[in-house]
Amino acid sequence: MRCLVTGGGGFLGRYIVEQLLARGDFVRTFSRGDYPALREIGAETVVGDIQDRQKVIDACESMDTVFHTAAIAGIWGPRELFYGINTQGTVNVIDGCHEHGIKRLVFTSSPSVTFDGKDQKNVDESVPYPTDWMCAYPETKALAEQKVLAANGIDNLATCALRPHLIWGPRDGHLIPRLLDRARSGKLRIVGNGKNLVDMVYVENAAAAHLQACDRLNGDSPVAGRAYFISQGEPVNCWDWINDILALADLPRLEKRISYAAAVRVGGIFESVYRLFRIQSEPRMTRFLAAQLATDHYFDLTRAREDFGYDPPISTEEGMRRLAAEIGKHSRGT
Numbered sequence: 132m133r134c135l136v137t138g139g140g141g142f143l144g145r146y147i148v149e150q151l152l153a154r155g156d157f158v159r160t161f162s163r164g165d166y167p168a169l170r171e172i173g174a175e176t177v178v179g180d181i182q183d184r185q186k187v188i189d190a191c192e193s194m195d196t197v198f199h200t201a202a203i204a205g206i207w208g209p210r211e212l213f214y215g216i217n218t219q220g221t222v223n224v225i226d227g228c229h230e231h232g233i234k235r236l237v238f239t240s241s242p243s244v245t246f247d248g249k250d251q252k253n254v255d256e257s258v259p260y261p262t263d264w265m266c267a268y269p270e271t272k273a274l275a276e277q278k279v280l281a282a283n284g285i286d287n288l289a290t291c292a293l294r295p296h297l298i299w300g301p302r303d304g305h306l307i308p309r310l311l312d313r314a315r316s317g318k319l320r321i322v323g324n325g326k327n328l329v330d331m332v333y334v335e336n337a338a339a340a341h342l343q344a345c346d347r348l349n350g351d352s353p354v355a356g357r358a359y360f361i362s363q364g365e366p367v368n369c370w371d372w373i374n375d376i377l378a379l380a381d382l383p384r385l386e387k388r389i390s391y392a393a394a395v396r397v398g399g400i401f402e403s404v405y406r407l408f409r410i411q412s413e414p415r416m417t418r419f420l421a422a423q424l425a426t427d428h429y430f431d432l433t434r435a436r437e438d439f440g441y442d443p444p445i446s447t448e449e450g451m452r453r454l455a456a457e458i459g460k461h462s463r464g465t
Contacts, residue, residue, distance in 0.1 A: 132345075133157045135194045137181060137224060138201030139174065140166035142303055143239060143295070146338035147198050148174050154342075161190045161201070181220035191227030198341055199224045199279075200239040204305070206266050206420050207405065207413045213267035214274075221275035225282045233288060235348045236279060237341050240292040242330075242360060242430060244273035248422040252328075255431040256358050265419035276358060283356035289348045293340055295361040296430065297331035300450055301457035310373060311458075314382050318415060321370050323391040323425030329369045330362035330429040333450035336443035337361055340435065347439040359435040363447050366429035379455045394421035 134151050138144040139160025151158050152173050159175040160166070169176050179186035181201045191197065203216040221238065228236050245251070246269060247261040260277075264270035276292045283290040299306055313319040340361045347354045374384045389397070398421045401414035435441035 132196045133159075133194050134196045134198060135159050135161060135190055136174075136198045136200065137161045137187075137190075138199075138239075139169060139176070140164060141200060142305065143298055143334060143337055144198075144200040145169070145302065146334050147200065147341050148172070150335075150338050150342055159190065159194065161187065163201075181223065182215050184223045184226065187220070187223040188227040188230050191224075191231045191233060194231065194233055196235040196237070196345060197224060197228055197233055198237050198239070198345070202239070202272065203268075204241075205268055205413060206417050207402075208267060208411070210267040210271070213271040217268070217271035218274045218278070221278055225278060225288075228282070228288050229286045232286070235345055236282070236288060236290040237345045237348065238276065238279040238290065238292045239341070240276040240279075240294045240358060241269065241272050242294045242296045242428065243269035243423075244276055244294065246423070246428065248418075248426070250327075250426045251428040251430070253429060253431050256360060256434055265422065266417065269419075280356055280358065284350065287350065289350050289352070289355040291344055291348055291354050291356070292358040293337075293344060293361050294358060294430075295332045295337040295340070296428070297329065297362075298334050298337050299331060299454065300334035301453055303334070307376060307454070307458075310376060311380050311382065314377050314380075314385070319373075319385060320394075321385050321388040322394045322421055325368075325370045325388065327369050327425060327427045328366040328429055329372075329427070330360075330364075330366050331372070332362045333443065333445050333447065335445050335450075336363065339444060340439075340441050343439045343441055344435075353438045357434070357438065359438070359441075360430035360432060361435060361441065362430055362432065363443050363450075364432050365447065366427075367447070369424070375451065376454070379451070379458045391421060391425040394425065397421075 140162040161177045177190045245258045398416040398418040
């Protein structure tokens with residue numbers, strides 16, 4: 132295939148690029164920054180803003196497949212920023228697919244597009260989008276996902292959306308480093324009763340799911356026009372897993388707690404203060420974050436297994452072993 136990977140320099144995007152190149156596909160990346168390492172492994176690179184419609188359309192030229200991973204994530208920030216990148220940026224990608232007759236578009240969505248602040252226990256893709264949103268990220272990703280799925284079948288374009296949950300592994304520049312930094316600074320607390328179960332996914336498995344979905348994606352396949360939850364397929368206790376990660380960095384287990392109700396109140400206060408004073412940095416707690424940390428959210432993978440044979444090749448145990456090697460390398464300064 133001739134593939135464009137938006138966000139190819141990002142955490143998930145880099146693994147998708149590597150897996151495509153490993154099997155002999157041509158890869159062009161589109162990213163905000165320049166990533167010489169991508170060229171070193173054989174990718175063609177384009178630097179540009181996903182909000183620049185013409186730049187995105189130009190990057191789609193001569194491609195037959197697009198993996199759209201570029202996005203801005205976060206629990207706080209102006210809606211217009213999230214909308215411009217997550218929603219309008221996705222519209223630009225769809226326009227580029229139509230302009231150049233691209234046949235396949237695989238969109239990286241998020242399970243948060245269905246999150247309404249309540250427990251999600253083994254839910255499948257029939258769960259609806261919320262009517263009220265707790266922050267701009269899930270709302271703008273949901274809008275983007277809907278546009279991608281609505282584009283299926285137009286101008287012979289086949290589309291699908293994957294919803295990987297809590298992507299982790301080596302080279303993660305966000306989730307794991309933030310957990311470790313908060314733990315080191317004493318700012319990390321168990322939120323709620325500490326018994327909530329969550330799904331997560333090792334990064335190479337998330338990347339493999341994108342390739343598997345793409346390989347089955349055409350106008351006549353069941354993959355076309357559908358969304359899919361992606362995870363390890365075995366939920367874990369959220370706080371036991373976090374403590375396992377802390378142990379890899381020789382950090383003590385979390386013992387201090389805050390109730391879910393108290394965390395929601397604190398999050399609401401932070402949000403009010405940050406809005407009043409127009410503070411742009413991310414608050415330590417928001418209502419959305421409190422809900423994410425205290426509730427169950429794990430998913431039924433039946434649709435992904437049946438439609439494109441998803442079966443995570445790397446176990447959680449092996450993933451943790453590889454993560455331990457990465458954390459150990461950084462702790463030794465090598």
